Amino acid sequence: MKAIKFKLNIPKYLAVKTLSSRFRSITTSPLSCVSLREVSIPATINENWIRVRTLKSGICGSDLSVLNGKTSFSMEPYSPKSFIFGHEIVGEVVEKAPSVKNVREGDRVVIEPSHSCTTRGIEKPCPNCRRGQSHLCINITNGHLSPSIAIGYSYETGGGWGEYFVAHKSQVYKVPDSFSNEEAVLVEPFAVALHGVLRRYPPNGAKVLVLGSGTIGLLTIAVLKMLPIRCKIYATARYRFQEEMAKEMGAHVVINPAKVDLYDFMAKATNAQVMKPSLGKRVMEGGVQRVYDTIASPETIDDALRLTQAGGSVVLVGTAADAKGVDLTPVWFREVDLLGSYVYSSENFRGRKRKTFEFAIDLIKRNRKIPLKKLVTHQFKLEDWKKALSTAQSRGKTNAVKVVFSME
Secondary structure: OEEEEEEOOHHHHHHHHHHOOOOHHHHHOOOOOEEEEEOOOOOOOOOOEEEEEEEEEEOOHHHHHHHOOOOOHHHHHHOOOEEEOOOOEEEEEEEOOOOOOOOOOOOEEEEOOEOOOOOOOOOOOOHHHHOOOHHHOOOOOOOOOOOOOEOOOOOOOOOOOEOEEEEEHHHEEEOOOOOOHHHHOOHHHHHHHHHHHHHOOOOOOOEEEEEOOOHHHHHHHHHHHHOOOOOEEEEEOOOHHHHHHHHHHOOOEEEOOOOOOHHHHHHHHHOOEEEOOOOOOOEEEOOEEEEEEOOOOHHHHHHHHHHEEEEEEEEEOOOOOOOOOOOOHHHHHOOOEEEEOOOOOEEEEOOEEEEHHHHHHHHHHHOOOOOHHHHEEEEEOHHHHHHHHHHHHOHHHHOOOEEEEEOO
């Protein structure tokens, strides 16, 4: 089968890491660690695993970080040296054992890709998995899978950037008939956004700020609009098409920080006070109750902490790494909570505990007026992988939100 594969080569990786900021084309050149290859179809690991044919698979920001050599080396112990990309997936079940009862051959499914004690075949689950926090599994390097965090970053399973992959029966969810494949491929990133919002659910009447209007930012806005909460949603957007999408997803006010002073704007919107110290950046007394930072760069984290009122919360929905230059004074001086948010597992919401993916599918099903499928702006065949990755990395020129590989 055809698949887009990553194979670690340290000299190549360092070359890409050094040059990718200036020369984007290096990420798909012979100097990179990524290529389109003919590979073997992954074998099912045991009777609890199924084989799935990919229909669509998205290109995620975390995938682009690997391609550009921008991921933290802290993740290396949890990663194989070779894998097939693709963790945002809608596919069709093509093979399963009789013991698998939750899906049938021919079913359309979305994949919860994270590995845990269950997928690793560990009979005595770790404390986190027992509590329903499988995303925090401590056996991430143990069991019958090699070290890996998820399908799409796993040596044995393959991923959605290949024509076939394998998944544990616990990782598959049937797609409602009413969902298009474009909507279905967004379930995984929607679940990421949902988990991020529920890490610190805003109170009624709150003013919240979503930093960034890429896929996760736009889906965070949609989640805030879909959940039973009354809050005013502010969002930042770098490009005009992102601003338009943010409004369609439900943002009340969208700000372009390149054109509008974010501190002055948010101070006026929240009746806060901006103050300028003798040295360094401005600080703000007052601000929003919640910031969901879907960019999580050092600059946005630093701004988020300053724009949040005393006792408020900043949730890093984006994948932060080495955040040099972040001033943590608001964390201790104004007791602003700074929280990470990692993928999904299960959620406790209003006295009910359920899997994040189940909750996500239900929310999308009950809120059909929010046009999520518009976020899938570009689709490519695997053979056009270089153009697909270039499109995803050049949003300002291509107006891309979610770029997907389509193998229907």
